[in-house]
Amino acid sequence: MRTVARKIADWIGKLGTVWVEGQVTQITARQGTGTAFLTLRDPAADVSMTVTCPTAMVREQEPPLTDGTRIVVHAKPAFFFGRGQLSLRADEIRAVGIGQLLARIERLRKLLAAEGLFAPQRKRRLPFLPNTVGLITGRASAAEHDVLVNATARWPAVRFRVENVAVQGALAVPQLVDALGALDRDPAVDVIVIARGGGSVEDLLPFSDEALCRAVSACRTPVVSAIGHETDSPLLDHVADLRCSTPTDAGKRVVPDVAEETARVRQMRDRARRALHGWVDRERRLLEQLRSRPVLADPLSPLVAHANQVDTLRERGVFAVRRLLSEQQSALDATKARLTTLGPAATLTRGYAVVQLVDGDGTGTVLRSVREAPAGTVLRIRVADGVVHAVVREETESSGGGSG
Template structure:
């Protein structure tokens, strides 16, 4: 490439003095090329090594995030890897970041590629298992109970797979009205985890789905690696809908089994556990109805016997008899009360007449009736007072003389001895 004026590239770029594309690309390349080599781990996708070419191409993908980078390496290096690389294989690559000026792309130039062995994969899964367990994602108290009869069932599985057939056939044979919403995804390889996570998010957001089943048939440790992926495990733990894990066969136990709300040993087992058996439930309904009928009949019989006992008691056998007897007693008591009151009144009237006679005999009226009179005068205060002595009044004092049938006035004229 042709050289550039030093003054133009040494000055900051502005709208009046912009840098050419080649200058920006070269500066980026210079900065990237100063980086050292790194060891990178990821999953291999899109391996391309055409016969007769010296350079092979592959894509290295992060299994826990939607991030990938292009890797170039000598074709002989790719052919020397044992076992041969295939899509989905986990590898460790020693490479140097390289920026291609012509296309403006970044890639890794590899000089060593090492396949990750089963032992290393299992060790990493075990380390992740301990991490998730320490965070409480395996705790029994966070697992939710499946609904007795879900309105809708979400199923995430491979297209036209035996796992899909086993779940659908077994569930619908137990409950023919079971409604499924099936989403087919990749269940192994580099695309499995992002597709399953997207399907899980879609079903979790659907209010008609009450339970989600993630199902896959058996396979090797490498085939089941997506179901021990950290991103998938965390997505299942964060889901608001109960999740059932039905991965592989009985011995298989990916990390998804521990995070899910229910672990089923096989897809067939999942089909049997997510819905009740209509025949068993029908028999249980008939049994409960029979028990309810017997209980009701027993209760009615008990109440009838109790009513018979109550009706045989004297108070209910002859309810008016006690009333009549009490009415007669009331009449007797009324008559006795009436006689007692009349006797008391008679005694009191006699006593009152006797007292009146005594009072009359001792009172002033009787004395006046015998010819006596009561003389009164008015004192200085204007009050009438009984004249008891001739010395109490002077001559000419007005007097009031009371006799038996009235009173007359008089004036004092003198004193007689």
């Protein structure tokens, strides 16, 4: 172990001087001692280192060094062999002025903006009525009071999960980041509010810290920034999903106003009632217009009219058929009379007769000449009302006719 410690001390002893920036968390400068001890802490991480320097250097600082002061030291790393501790031996201490702080914040602002952490597309809409509101603020602070009172006045049933942290000093950033992570992991928390009252640039410096800004950017829950007054604008305002000018404004923005929402519901209900009544009135008028039409006012009249029309057409059809039958019957009777007039029966009724030769099979042929009927020929004579049979006794020829 001694060999390792000695080699580490030799290696560190070869290092040159460095400029280190940090936040003072502890000062030990007793009277009568020539060496003062400072604890310098990284505000963005849980890392600290002991700094030794002449006591006079500490006492000569203007303004005097206090816990939370940001300083830049010019020092050489040193390794204490006996205790195995690394420290810095400072030969110059400079307080970080407002101008340097603002310049550093401006550089960080440009860096985060270039990475897109300020882009409007990353901003998430706050829930209309959050289940639980997470609040990160100082213990028993005016900011906590303003957020709780104003939110409860607007929506009495709102629920809060409050995380009290340091809002300035060396412990502010780590506690803020831890509280933010705890609220983000809580499934009941729908929105997170980070609130603090006004203060100087140094007091609000933790809310422009890079670690906090990146933690807010990575947060899955919408974050509301309510830091200081209207004129204060730390980097957290640009990264958060919503920037509120004051904690009071944040209390009004995270929850709706129950009176306004009740009035809005009443207005929507009235509008819906009027719209429904208007629709019913329109439909009623339409039904009345339909009912006033003849077809619906007296639905049997069209049926009766159509029935009468059917009866009329049927009668016309029967009349037309009967007339046609009568005409055809008349034509048939005329044709029949004509046939009767032109037929042999009419001739027979006038005294004529048809003489036929009787064959052996009983059939007869019309006698056309006396030569066809020698004596003894059996004849069948057809007159108007029947048939008689005769036998030829003699044959007589005559140019004008004859008889047998």
